[in-house]
Amino acid sequence: MHRGFANLERFLSRHDRFIISTHESPDGDGLGAEIGFREILGHMGRRAVILNSDPVPDKFLFIDPEHEINVYSDSVELPYPVDDCAVFVLDTNDFDNIGRLFELLKGRVREVFIVDHHEGGKDKLESNFIKVEASSTCEIIYSLFVYFNITPSRKAAQALYAGMLFDTGSFRYPKTTPETFRIAGHLVELGADPFRSYEHIYENNSLASFALRAMILSTMEVHHGGKLIAMKLTPEMLARSGASFSEGELAINVPLTVQGVVASILVKQDANGPVKVSLRTKGDYDVAQIAIVNGGGGHKNAAGYKSGYSLEETFRRAIRDMDRFFAD
Numbered sequence: 355m356h357r358g359f360a361n362l363e364r365f366l367s368r369h370d371r372f373i374i375s376t377h378e379s380p381d382g383d384g385l386g387a388e389i390g391f392r393e394i395l396g397h398m399g400r401r402a403v404i405l406n407s408d409p410v411p412d413k414f415l416f417i418d419p420e421h422e423i424n425v426y427s428d429s430v431e432l433p434y435p436v437d438d439c440a441v442f443v444l445d446t447n448d449f450d451n452i453g454r455l456f457e458l459l460k461g462r463v464r465e466v467f468i469v470d471h472h473e474g475g476k477d478k479l480e481s482n483f484i485k486v487e488a489s490s491t492c493e494i495i496y497s498l499f500v501y502f503n504i505t506p507s508r509k510a511a512q513a514l515y516a517g518m519l520f521d522t523g524s525f526r527y528p529k530t531t532p533e534t535f536r537i538a539g540h541l542v543e544l545g546a547d548p549f550r551s552y553e554h555i556y557e558n559n560s561l562a563s564f565a566l567r568a569m570i571l572s573t574m575e576v577h578h579g580g581k582l583i584a585m586k587l588t589p590e591m592l593a594r595s596g597a598s599f600s601e602g603e604l605a606i607n608v609p610l611t612v613q614g615v616v617a618s619i620l621v622k623q624d625a626n627g628p629v630k631v632s633l634r635t636k637g638d639y640d641v642a643q644i645a646i647v648n649g650g651g652g653h654k655n656a657a658g659y660k661s662g663y664s665l666e667e668t669f670r671r672a673i674r675d676m677d678r679f680f681a682d
C-alpha cells in the first residue's frame with residue numbers, strides 16, 4: 355500500500371475546509387483530478403472549493419459541466435476565510451507552481467498536501483501522495499476512489515478519463531501500464547466517452563493555433579544529425595497569430611513524429627511572461643535531471659523549467675544542455 359494513503363488520511367483528520375488547486379496553465383490531468391477529488395471530499399461531507407490561477411482552456415471545458423472550477427481574481431469570494439483552509443495541490447509537487455494564487459495563499463493557509471506524479475519532489479515524498487510511476491494524477495485520484503470505497507459518478511469518470519487520455523498522449527507514453535488500461539476501461543463502463551473525449555482534446559484546435567504552429571515549426575533547428583530539434587515560441591508570434599500560449603505549447607510534440615528524432619526542445623514565452631523551456635525525449639534520455647538542475651522538474655521524457663535569461667540565450671543554453679546525450 356502506497357504511504358500516500360495514510361498520509362492523506364492523517365491530513366484529512368487535521369483539517370475540515372479545503373481549497374483544491376493545480377499548476378498554472380492547467381491541463382486535462384490537473385483539471386480532471388480536481389473534479390474527481392472534490393467529489394471524494396464531498397462524499398466525506400467535507401467542504402472543498404476548486405480555485406485556479408488560470409481559466410480552463412476551451413478544449414477542457416467539457417471536464418467541468420457543473421462549473422465547479424473557479425478562477426482566482428480580486429473579486430472571487432471564498433465560502434470561508436483563507437486562514438481557515440488547508441490546500442490540496444494537484445499535478446505539481448511545487449506549491450509555488452500554482453500561479454498568482456500562490457501570493458494569496460502562502461503563509462496564510464494552515465497546511466498544504468500534494469497529490470502528484472512528477473519527478474523532483476524527493477523531499478516531499480514522506481508526507482504527501484507522490485507516485486512518479488503513475489501515468490497521471492487522475493490515475494492516483496482513481497486509486498483514492500477505490501481506497502475510500504466510493505464509485506465515481508459519470509461526471510467524475512469522464513473527468514478522470516479525460517485527464518488520463520491527455521497525460522498519456524492517448525495511452526502511449528511510457529508510464530502507460532496494464533493498470534492504466536484497466537482503470538480507463540472501468541471509467542468507460544462508468545460513463546466516460548472515449549470518442550467525445552478525444553474529439554474535445556485533440557480535434558478542437560483553432561485556425562489561429564494552426565497558423566501559430568506553422569510559425570513555431572519554421573524556427574526549427576536540427577542538431578546532432580537529426581536526433582534533436584529545437585524550436586521557439588515568441589510573444590510576437592502569439593500577437594501575430596492571435597492564438598493562445600497553451601495552444602502553441604503543444605508544438606513540442608511534433609518533432610518526435612519525425613523518424614530518428616529522439617529529443618525536442620521548445621523555448622517559449624507568453625506575453626509579459628517568463629521564458630520557459632520544455633524538453634521531450636524518447637527512450638533513455640532523462641531530461642527531468644536537466645530540468646531539476648535548472649530549477650524545474652517533470653518526468654524522465656517530459657520536463658521543463660523557467661529561465662532567467664533572454665529567449666535567445668535560453669535557446670542556446672537548452673541546446674547545449676542536451677549535448678550530454680549526443681557525445682559524437
Ligand SMILES: [Mn+2]
Nearest residue numbers: 383445491521
Ligand atoms: Mn499530470
